[in-house]
Amino acid sequence: MRIGELAALVGVSTRTVRYYHHLGLLPEPARLANGYREYRLRDSVALARIRHLAELGLSLEELRDALADDEGRDLREVLLELDAELARQQEAIGARRDRLATLLAEVDLHPDSMVTGDMAEVLRHLPAEGSTFAQVDRELLTLVSVMADPADQARMLKLMRPLTEPDALARGHALYARLDDLADAEPDDHRVAVLAADLAAHIPDEMARLMVANVPAARSGPVDNADDGRWLEVLSGEVSPAQAEVFRLLMTMLKERA
Amino acid sequence: MRIGELAALVGVSTRTVRYYHHLGLLPEPARLANGYREYRLRDSVALARIRHLAELGLSLEELRDALADDEGRDLREVLLELDAELARQQEAIGARRDRLATLLAEVDLHPDSMVTGDMAEVLRHLPAEGSTFAQVDRELLTLVSVMADPADQARMLKLMRPLTEPDALARGHALYARLDDLADAEPDDHRVAVLAADLAAHIPDEMARLMVANVPAARSGPVDNADDGRWLEVLSGEVSPAQAEVFRLLMTMLKERA
């Protein structure tokens, strides 16, 4: 047989056969006078065996190891390992499909974003365009909703629920307005400390504890942990210096309260 | 934020972030005076969203399309399509695991080869070393056992069962010996036609029909079908001219009988 016949017989391309030669998986057969490879029956048996195993999902390198010398001993281990690997893959795909189903339900309800229904509810209660600080909160909440695992998120949403009550909402919007008023103020403006105290009063105890536990800038001591990064500076980049000072004071107050 | 902070926050490598810029998935942020990229909160939101979707199995290209302009309309379709794709993958892996389990059972029983137990039984009944023709049969049967689907194989094995009875076996071995005797004979040796007839008599009717239907050299007319290849020549390469002639005559007789 020439290479095309062998390939057609086993059902692969000639490129595949030559590639297997290149890898040393299939021995190079004798050549005819014109340089063509001349295959025999046993080559097609070897090739068919390679394909049989490859189609089960074995990598060609694993194949070479398994078929190398002792065909029986190693092969069984490799196949068992492969089965475990395939089982893992099935589970992983199942988990992905679960998350996908969750996401699809969210997309159905809120096509414009990718947050859960509850989080979308919270976001809708934030002041719309115009408030730069509300925009920062919006981004923070969206980030959390994409990154945090569902359990943590649900806990957080439960704590935020009271803030969406009509009167709490009105006070919240007033606080946002006062924050926005500080856009051009100096960090030592007298309104800064007052606003921070009012914000602290607005935040329920349980939520304060959660913020202290999770916001790096509020944890004890100076920035000694690499994980902490530079949260405060990052936020400062998003808002004015006076507004950043409000945030810093607020976190200090919450930490003292905890 | 600089690129390392962004990457650590979202849990990817800096290379990944730059790759997403390269693909246009994530917009390039402003640069500092020193050329460093300067990221803001919204960049981390965008990056987290990309990762969230990518981890579900969407390709980056699909992601770019889905997140391009209309986030809601397209995304749902893409996600549904992805779910179908994942379901297909799960099924494919399941099928692979089924075949793997079959193969494992075979390997347990017959560690030296990769054939089913029944086929191993047939192979064991063939004359051992020394008979070149039996070696050819051995390779042909092994090839069939690797390539044919299990149903066809089972049918074939059932037809071969009578040939492994003690007396049929003895006659079969005698026929192999007579074939091997023709190794150095001329194609017009008088033993050729006799042996072909004896072989034909040794093959049960039903099996003859199966061979005529499946062996290209036995089908009607000259080689007119590309699929037929050059079976006869291939076999001739494995055995002597006289032996090849026996095979040719045998197939002709079987065809006439059908």
Place this chain on the structure above:
DNA sequence: TTTGACCTTGACGCGACGTCAACGTGTCTA
């Protein structure tokens, strides 16, 4: 003789990055 089907080797391309090179920048320490 020319076509057309086959063979040869060699090289590039894919997808989603990892990894290394060669270099500039910023911060901390001796």
Place this chain on the structure above:
DNA sequence: TAGACACGTTGACGTCGCGTCAAGGTCAAA
């Protein structure tokens, strides 16, 4: 002030299992 060290920049190559094209050589049929 110098050096160490961590970080940033762009660019290029490697991964895996081949597909695909390039530029030729070989062979049977029209």
